[in-house]
Amino acid sequence: MPISVNEKTQELEGNIRNSLVDGTAAEGRLETNDRIIARVTDGIYREPWSAFRELVSNAYDADATSVSIDCDYPFFNEVRISDDGIGMDSQTVADLLTNIGGSSKRTFRGKSLGTVNTSDPTESPSGRKLIGKIGIGLFAVAQLTNHFQIITKRKGNSERISATVKINTYRENAHTDEADETYASGTYKVVAEKTSDIDAHGTTIVLMNIQRAVREKLQSREIWDALDEQENEETFGLFDIVSKPNFHIGRVGANGELSIPSSLPWTATDSPKEKFQKLFDRTIELGRNSSDRTDLSHLDNYLKMVWRLSLGSPIKYLETHPFEFTGLTNFDFFELSNKPKGGASRIDLTGDQSIRTAMGLEAGTKDPLSEFTVFIDGVELFRPVKLSEVLQGSKNLPRPMFFAGKVETNFGDASADRSGGKLAFEAYLYWNSKIIPKESIGALIRVNGASGTLFDPDFLGYQIAEQTRKKQVTCEIFVLEGLDGALNIDRESYNTSHAHYLYIQKWLHNAFRQFATQHKKIGREVREIEIERISTDVTSKLTDIAGEVWERMRGDDIGLPTIETRPLNHGDSLPVKVGGNEISWDQPRIKERRIGRPDRIEAISIILDAYGILELLDDERRADLLFDIATIFEDDA
Template sequence: MPKINVSAKVIYDISSGMYRSPANALKELISNAFDADAKNVVIRTNRPLYKTITYYDNGEGMSAIDFQWAMSHIGGSRKREGETKPFTKKGRPIIGKIGIGILAIAQICKSFTVISSQKGAKTKFEAIVDLKDFEAPEVYKLVLGDKDIPIGNYTLTEYKEDVDAQYTKFILQEIKEDFKSDLEDERENFIDYSRHDKGQQTIFPSTDSRDFRAFINWLQKIDIRQLKDYWRLLWELALFSPLEYFDDGPVLHQKILTKKKKELSSYDFTVDVDGFILKKPILLPVDKDIITKDIDYGIYLIDSEKAGIDPGEIKFTGYIYNQRKQIKNTELQGILIRIKNVAIGKYDKSYLNCPISLGPVASFNSGEIYISDGLEAALNIDRNSFKESNRHYKILQKYVYELMSKIYRDTRKRSEDRIARKKEDKLKEERKKIQNSLKLLSESYPIRFKTVKYVSSENPETPIKGEDNAITIFTKHRIFETRGVDKIILEKILILLQAYKSDEPESDAKYYKTLMDYLKK
């Protein structure tokens, strides 16, 4: 029977488009380290030349047999085949299940060396891998039939090693020019902006873990899109990886995600990039004038079980932070989906293609949703997007739509309340000025009325009355509800006119009726 074949170039095109940024490619190595129960990941980019990039983790490591199996089964991870439990020995949820980590490395370099050792073994192995075949023109002409498509070759050697040693080290060589040029592009821009006024010392020493917080604090002043690729690499790696938050993150002065923060801390997992100890770079609010909860901003906690969603289908928690104006850093606008604590793509400004017309409110929100069970089957091979027809995705989508509808209504209500409060505050301030002016006038002129009182009694006959030494304004009189009339100006006019009127109630009523007729016209 004739077979349907696929060109190897299709495989190349698919795999080369899987990782949309340097951080997305390196994220795969970090996820593998997390799955290997590593405590520390250390990455050195060797900037500014980027001739080699080194990666090290102190996880369980690989044996030579493990490596050989991986090289012959790209896309056939043992994790995916169910040969492992859902959790590591340390209790971490297993992240990787696709087995395409080498394709991530292939986006960065043309060759690499991997050295690894497992605790209890007396040897380590060193493999030198050449990936030039991955881009060779003749490979494009091959078709997928019964045979595998070669994408490179390697040589492997074993050496003696300390029996207690466990680690994995990658040395990425022949860094691709497009990757290198992206990182080099105006790379000093950030440092120039962060120098002290006196001298050339930067505010970021190379090894202090507080440096990354200083970097994030600096980012509060600019749009993340302005970052050059090296600094964006730091920010994205911190955002994507299963790392801790800052103690006061993700929302300043608010204790949210307490359970999740404790969980992330219990993993005892750190990533060091060129001396920067990364943490989730989310600190809201960014704007200094966003201060008061429930007035300037609101927080919507997410819990699928509390929403009545069957935990046997999909289980998730999280939050959406909403403020009264656009979030300054546009890269934080939207919602970020995390599966097993790892970000899937970037913040989604469409809110899973929400059909509600959110208008400007779409840019007022920043949220994270942690998927603890379900949705993995919806992941596309790039681990950056979803199959939208998946049942679990549809359940999540419906939840997000309903929540965003509520957030939209609440945002409008808070806006209306703020406007009403501002008007009331302005009214109080103006009335205070009137009171002070009347008092000053009474000291220089023989004015009968020295104070103003405001009364909110129902259905008053007249809007204002002079009695003894005081003028009383009835704030609920219908004259103050006349459309298009400034309430405070009208009060001033009435107070001024009160001095020239008679004290006869019938005359007053006739006078104010005439005034209302005039205002309506």
């Protein structure tokens, strides 16, 4: 019979007292109080999209190739999440319900349950790198409801299993009279039934009685109510605090009826991919044409949830993986150095050669099943990250910039206890003069293809004063191995003192510095070329004016006077002979001053010579006259 918590406590207390007599230390294993699990099952995620993300990740780990979510919008009374993964048999379901927080993933126990690869417990049966590891992903539903059903079947089995689960709501101030103070996280009822469809497989999770707060959040109740308050505001001259979403799923009134019809970016006849494409295109278009709403405020909460779920899921990009850009792309490509004081080097891709091929990058090519799609209410999700070849906003550089790098380290053979083990990742930094939407500004870390975080606009705490450039960069870091240990239990934040996190943070800051250095360098080159172009244009114009005066005064049968120049006066190339007239600049008052526009001096010399004025003066007086005239224009030189 198992020893109760109270008995274990009494036993340890006795051992501690005995140490007073014999000096023997009391030893044992730390025990976790059931309150911890109670709090976990009460919901640990911040937003509804996070809960959906965890359920999608579970399906991915179960070797699903497709996941379908039906939210029953705009009412959200019941939500269904179905996948075509390997499903569960009776043994796996039993293990799931009796081992909350004791996932079989990444364990040898998972081999006997069929939840992990037989040769590597860190991979799914098909060989996918597992996203989950703790065993609480299923209880992400506690963020949405405390009542759900699991319907599952494994291929080759003749039984389908249905488990109905109710999760108890944890109350911090609740008291119990039980001696061991144990807490039941919830209850379940499981039924197996025979089925003739032996080849069927997969899992469906039905979320019933969605919490009122969640329903109202997804219905954007606070936005609609705020709009009502603003409309009734009698004080004039105030700016609106809230703007009506351009796209929304409609408004549900207090009576549960749809009081405002939906305004969606797609039509009912569009294909699932076309719907997402239009959601993306309209969001970018509205952000580009708006001076103050360049974020996702054009969307209601439900559509924001769709966007963020697509951002965090291990799915394909809407157009192309960033590492598939080629030499035909209108980018300047650079390879990032891993050296602390290294610099980025330019990469010249040839024709259709991709940055992936040139640098041997792997991210985005490792799924052994080659397909994982997610649908939500008839919309197929794609990663909403598109790196435009066209400069947005300011055109201060010729084209967007793309920096790529990769790292693989074992921390100098340091022990896994100290280093966290091997770390391998690949990354890119993309610059454009304007990033739309603002949610794509910053750095996003993907572990095994998935992310629980959004883009971090501070680039993991980069402290250098680069506020303008920070707003012009999209960065994704693809972790191929490691960093799992730094993920906190909600997968939405990191242990910032973990060796892997610190390494990535330091690498990213070094990468950003390399980008900034190249950005400044190219900016200087562009400005110098522009200054030279402007100078050439002005010089050409001055020459034309001087030529017209010369032709009017001397006729078109006499050519312009030859001008001999020499570097004088702090490097300025000034005329020392115009036609046959010598000009002497060797005078203290002239030698101490720099003349800003030598081309203007040449034009003035030709005009004065056309009028015959230079012939009336000696060498030094010619220099005095030219210098004095040039000084008049000094402020606009």
